[in-house]
Amino acid sequence: MFDFVGILALVVLGALFLWLVLRARRAQKPVVKWGGLVVSGLLSLVFTLALLVALVGFYKLNVPPYHNVVADIKVASTPAQVARGQRFAFGCAGCHSPHETPPLSGQVFPQGGGPSFGTLAAPNLTPAGEIKDWSDGEIIRAIREGVHKSGRPLVIMPSEAFHNMSDADVQSIVAYLRSQPAVEPNTPAMKLNVLAAVFVGAGMFTTAAQAPITQPIVAPVAGATSDYGKYLVSVMNCRGCHGDNLTGGKPGGPTPVGPNLAVIVPTWSEAGFVTTLRTGADPAGHTLGQGMPRKEISAFASDDDLRAMYAYLRGLTQVAPVPPTEP
Numbered sequence: 210m211f212d213f214v215g216i217l218a219l220v221v222l223g224a225l226f227l228w229l230v231l232r233a234r235r236a237q238k239p240v241v242k243w244g245g246l247v248v249s250g251l252l253s254l255v256f257t258l259a260l261l262v263a264l265v266g267f268y269k270l271n272v273p274p275y276h277n278v279v280a281d282i283k284v285a286s287t288p289a290q291v292a293r294g295q296r297f298a299f300g301c302a303g304c305h306s307p308h309e310t311p312p313l314s315g316q317v318f319p320q321g322g323g324p325s326f327g328t329l330a331a332p333n334l335t336p337a338g339e340i341k342d343w344s345d346g347e348i349i350r351a352i353r354e355g356v357h358k359s360g361r362p363l364v365i366m367p368s369e370a371f372h373n374m375s376d377a378d379v380q381s382i383v384a385y386l387r388s389q390p391a392v393e394p395n396t397p398a399m400k401l402n403v404l405a406a407v408f409v410g411a412g413m414f415t416t417a418a419q420a421p422i423t424q425p426i427v428a429p430v431a432g433a434t435s436d437y438g439k440y441l442v443s444v445m446n447c448r449g450c451h452g453d454n455l456t457g458g459k460p461g462g463p464t465p466v467g468p469n470l471a472v473i474v475p476t477w478s479e480a481g482f483v484t485t486l487r488t489g490a491d492p493a494g495h496t497l498g499q500g501m502p503r504k505e506i507s508a509f510a511s512d513d514d515l516r517a518m519y520a521y522l523r524g525l526t527q528v529a530p531v532p533p534t535e536p
Contacts, residue, residue: 215403465500
């Protein structure tokens with residue numbers, strides 16, 4: 210993944226303004242000389258710095274920070290695995306389907322009216338997409354470790370949330386993906402431009418690459434327990450909207466800003482929590498925001514699953530979120 214045109218443009222612009230610096234030094238009029246030196250020198254520095262940061266960004270986009278090996282595994286794809294995988298893949302449709310429902314045929318993400326970052330697309334995950342040429346181990350590595358078949362890091366993939374997904378559950382997702390009807394690819398490959406590389410190189414956006422998984426991962430025993438609730442909250446990526454500590458999301462990110470669950474949930478009863486996610490209205494009668502995937506969670510989770518999540522969330526330390534810094 211590399212934007213040759215964008216990098217060449219930065220090289221040309223940096224060189225152009227450096228040339229103007231040299232021209233300005235020979236100017237006779239002080240205003241032209243010093244004005245040219247300041248303006249041209251500053252712009253030359255800006256484009257040179259942008260070039261260096263973009264090169265760092267493209268390095269990060271193409272070279273994973275870890276040596277992530279592929280597990281030699283073949284998923285059995287039993288009917289029970291397919292059924293469980295369909296449940297655990299409930300969140301995939303939000304990115305990998307234009308209609309937010311299976312099949313996961315992929316889509317191109319709209320970028321609004323701001324500057325373009327290239328082609329941002331979620332790939333086709335049906336058997337007609339590129340995963341038809343991937344091994345089961347490569348798919349598992351992509352889900353939990355954020356690494357493409359080619360070895361480059363993935364982007365816009367919540368592998369951090371899936372990193373501790375159990376072996377059994379991630380294998381069930383593979384079984385489900387293989388079982389979908391084949392839908393011909395209708396999305397181009399992800400291709401980020403030089404502006405996106407600047408953001409990555411400056412540390413304003415990170416890739417999905419995670420540390421290698423070298424030991425078996427076993428989920429807590431399913432049941433209405435805090436341990437299993439913690440596991441579900443993790444693999445359902447609740448922190449993506451509600452913040453790392455579940456004390457509220459940060460404005461300006463790519464996901465909706467979720468409220469402080471550590472403060473809100475303990476004020477509800479267990480039955481009130483279950484009813485909220487089943488109906489979309491909290492115990493006070495407030496309707497949940499549209500950014501909350503309540504229907505998907507309700508379809509995924511049994512009552513015991515929701516009770517487990519409640520047990521975990523109710524036990525969180527009630528820390529107030531840090532208020533956003535004023536620009």
